Amino acid sequence: MNLGRLNFDRPLIHKIIIMSPRTKEQIEEIRNTRINEIFDASLELFAENGYHRTSISMIAKKAGIAKGLIYNYFKSKEDLLTLLVIDGFGDFKELMISKYKKIDSKEKFRQLIDDSFNLVMQNKHHWRLYYSLLLKTEIMNLISNKLYEMFMPFMKSITEYFIIKGSRNPKTEAILLFSAMDGLCIGYFSAPKIFPFDEATKILTEKFE
Amino acid sequence: MNLGRLNFDRPLIHKIIIMSPRTKEQIEEIRNTRINEIFDASLELFAENGYHRTSISMIAKKAGIAKGLIYNYFKSKEDLLTLLVIDGFGDFKELMISKYKKIDSKEKFRQLIDDSFNLVMQNKHHWRLYYSLLLKTEIMNLISNKLYEMFMPFMKSITEYFIIKGSRNPKTEAILLFSAMDGLCIGYFSAPKIFPFDEATKILTEKFE
Amino acid sequence: MNLGRLNFDRPLIHKIIIMSPRTKEQIEEIRNTRINEIFDASLELFAENGYHRTSISMIAKKAGIAKGLIYNYFKSKEDLLTLLVIDGFGDFKELMISKYKKIDSKEKFRQLIDDSFNLVMQNKHHWRLYYSLLLKTEIMNLISNKLYEMFMPFMKSITEYFIIKGSRNPKTEAILLFSAMDGLCIGYFSAPKIFPFDEATKILTEKFE
Amino acid sequence: MNLGRLNFDRPLIHKIIIMSPRTKEQIEEIRNTRINEIFDASLELFAENGYHRTSISMIAKKAGIAKGLIYNYFKSKEDLLTLLVIDGFGDFKELMISKYKKIDSKEKFRQLIDDSFNLVMQNKHHWRLYYSLLLKTEIMNLISNKLYEMFMPFMKSITEYFIIKGSRNPKTEAILLFSAMDGLCIGYFSAPKIFPFDEATKILTEKFE
DNA sequence: GATGAATGAGCGTTCATTCAT
DNA sequence: AATGAATGAACGCTCATTCAT
Helix, strand or coil: CCHHHCCCCCCCCCCCCCCCCCCHHHHHHHHHHHHHHHHHHHHHHHHHHCCCCCCHHHHHHHHCCCHHHHHHHCCCHHHHHHHHHHHHCHHHHHHHHHHCCCCCCHHHHHHHHHHHHHHHHHCHHHHHHHHHHCCCHHHHHHHHHHHHHHHHHHHHHHHHHHHHHCCCCHHHHHHHHHHHHHHHHHHHHHCCCCCCHHHHHHHHHHHHC | CCHHHCCCCCCCCCCEECCCCCCHHHHHHHHHHHHHHHHHHHHHHHHHHCCCCCCHHHHHHHHCCCHHHHHHHCCCHHHHHHHHHHHHCHHHHHHHHHHCCCCCCHHHHHHHHHHHHHHHHHCHHHHHHHHHHCCCHHHHHHHHHHHHHHHHHHHHHHHHHHHHHCCCCHHHHHHHHHHHHHHHHHHHHHCCCCCCHHHHHHHHHHHHC | CCHHHCCCCCCCCCCEECCCCCCHHHHHHHHHHHHHHHHHHHHHHHHHHCCCCCCHHHHHHHHCCCHHHHHHHCCCHHHHHHHHHHHHCHHHHHHHHHHCCCCCCHHHHHHHHHHHHHHHHHCHHHHHHHHHHCCCHHHHHHHHHHHHHHHHHHHHHHHHHHHHHCCCCHHHHHHHHHHHHHHHHHHHHHCCCCCCHHHHHHHHHHHHC | CCHHHCCCCCCCCCCCCCCCCCCHHHHHHHHHHHHHHHHHHHHHHHHHHCCCCCCHHHHHHHHCCCHHHHHHHCCCHHHHHHHHHHHHCHHHHHHHHHHCCCCCCHHHHHHHHHHHHHHHHHCHHHHHHHHHHCCCHHHHHHHHHHHHHHHHHHHHHHHHHHHHHCCCCHHHHHHHHHHHHHHHHHHHHHCCCCCCHHHHHHHHHHHHC
16 A cells, blocks of 8 residues: 555545525515515505504515514614605606606696596505505605605696696695695595595596696 | 400401582583593694504593593593594584585685685694594594584585586585595695695685685 | 472482592502512522523513513613612612711721621622623613712722721722722622632731721 | 527526635635634624624624624534633633743732733723623533633642742632732723723732732 | 525513403 | 503514525
8 A cells, every 4th residue: 555645735626516605686686576575565454454553473474474584674664664655656756757747738637637546546555555644744754755756746747737727826726736636535545435536536637627 | 345456557448438429410520521631632642643652541641530540431542532533523513504504605605615624724633633544444434424424414515506506517526625625634734834725725615616 | 299399409318339549658559569579580580690681571470470560660671670780789878878987997997898798698689780780881871870879988988998007099999909899709609609708808808907 | 409498597406516626724724714703703792782782693794704604603602602702711821821830939920910911901802701701600601611721720820829928828819819800800891991900900919919 | 615585482662451449 | 430550462673593595
């Protein structure tokens, strides 16, 4: 036996099977999926029961995850709420920017009102939640900046339309229209089965166009 | 007899008190006073902090009574809430019955709208609370009968006025007006310092009168 | 039948058996009893397991009460801890004030040291707890004022004794003595079965007297 | 052959990576580096916030590694703690063995005390941590053997010195000195800004030399 | 070796409600 | 009628630890 032929310092060449950690992209994808699952579960529960009567446990159960995981993605229940609300305005914001920067005809005005109400009806959970928070000062303070950013384009376009129309007080008339639309949505959400939503929106449009 | 053996410090198991006689009326009066004290305290605290952030302890402290006593008058916190809300509509109901059974002129219509908004402004706490509950299904279910009783006279008078005016869809137009008024009030409560409430109500009246 | 003879307005005389609410004294007594029960349970558990490893549940269970009740008496777990620690210094404070305002002989100095160590041995739980907190900055900040008030008389008397003895640096020597005593106690608590506490305190006294 | 039918985007179940060969030494080196990074991060955080208020996440973040990796090197958080404490005594142990096996003069005794305190001041984080654990029975049980091994040479040398000096109870006097030193260090760590550490250590030395 | 998403037990705390007095 | 001590379920949240990758 000649041990001298063996070189113990020579690096051993292995083939090592290594479970690589997930790539950043994979993690990003997981996170997005999870966040959306949490959003979906929260939105439904908040809209159904209200914020205070919905517990983190309920959300976790509905989303099919462990309670603690929610805190990997959101700092607190309140943080989840505000991000959820803001997230829900995405479509509205986009619509305003892409289509209604300028309203120069009665026809376009009608379309704006119509599209707005349609968006609400397509995202009922979100808008119901939003309206249920309108009088919660502490929540509104947290998202008022975002709300301003969201609704200002709408208000601006409407106001300009009323100026063109020759309104005596275009700004206030825009606020009134806005409030009336809110009132209709709230009325609808308060009693969806019996509220004559479509007819009422039609009359509203006629009164302001 | 050895009085020394009697322990006068021994606690009395029951204290039997011979009450100064109270008539049923006196008792009723005490109850009403207490209930109003509890209502006042609750209303203020609910308006300030919201329902969930107001505890029974806080209400008791503010009303100057013991926690347990509240349960002599109300079955539960929710029961207190619903009775409180209903109680606050008293003025509105009375006004509708006494003054606006029949609206037969533009002038009277204007007065109705004006008086309604004034009532809201005079009982801000109550109306703020009411609006904050509008989308809480479980609360609304409990008081919907009372609400119907309260608002139906108003709706009826308005609808009749719109019929007289020749509206194509008087009932829906009444609902729209009603919703718009709610929207204005909610808008006002949401941002009382900057909301152009008086101007907006004026324009609203003009649009519907 | 002559109903006219009945006076329905005449107040009805009842004997009403009323369960009177507890008197203030009774309540005060209950509260003191409860507080002491909580103190006893906490002291033992904190001394045994440390502050962080002792949960409010454990304290409640040991005290034989419901978890929530602890919060009727203490604002928080930290509040309980600080009040508990301060409470435990009562004897020491009293001893210093009543007996050791002035130390004018070697004999009295010996007695002071002896009495101090005896107090520690008589309230082992308290002193063990205190020493276990010495390096917890956030706790010490909360009670440092009380500690100052507690130990200053001791330090003052000792310092004066060292001045009389002609020490070059009486204040620092007092601090050294104080620290050495702490060191002995900590050493004892760290290994009570094998630490030669009595012999060590004797030598300590000889070195400083 | 139809390559088009192969889905190259299909995620690989395992990624088999052929590692560049690593010698055992290299692996060992990596491990030591990691362990020291974890030690450094832990020591600082424990000293800053205490053991219970420092989470594994915080340590991982500070050490710049992933949470899970810590469990490759330590069985548990408590395991990390004990190994960290023991590791920190290295200098002290070495000093005792190399320089103070025999103390045969007042001069050398003074040097020992001085060097000991200097070591503490040079490794404040470590010693503060050690003292904060002195009364945690469950931790001390885990490291008592190591502590014995660490401090016994010190105790032995001191005891022998006191024997030479003709002390009546050299062993207990050594324990007393040891405890007093601990007391001084704890006093210093408890209030580093105002504690007269240097003066106190000088007086201590004089009393025992 | 390295990652960080995921778990779930357990924490301190709150509070509507009960009940002996 | 009135008191407030007492309860205990439930809450939001933390974190040591695991494990698929």
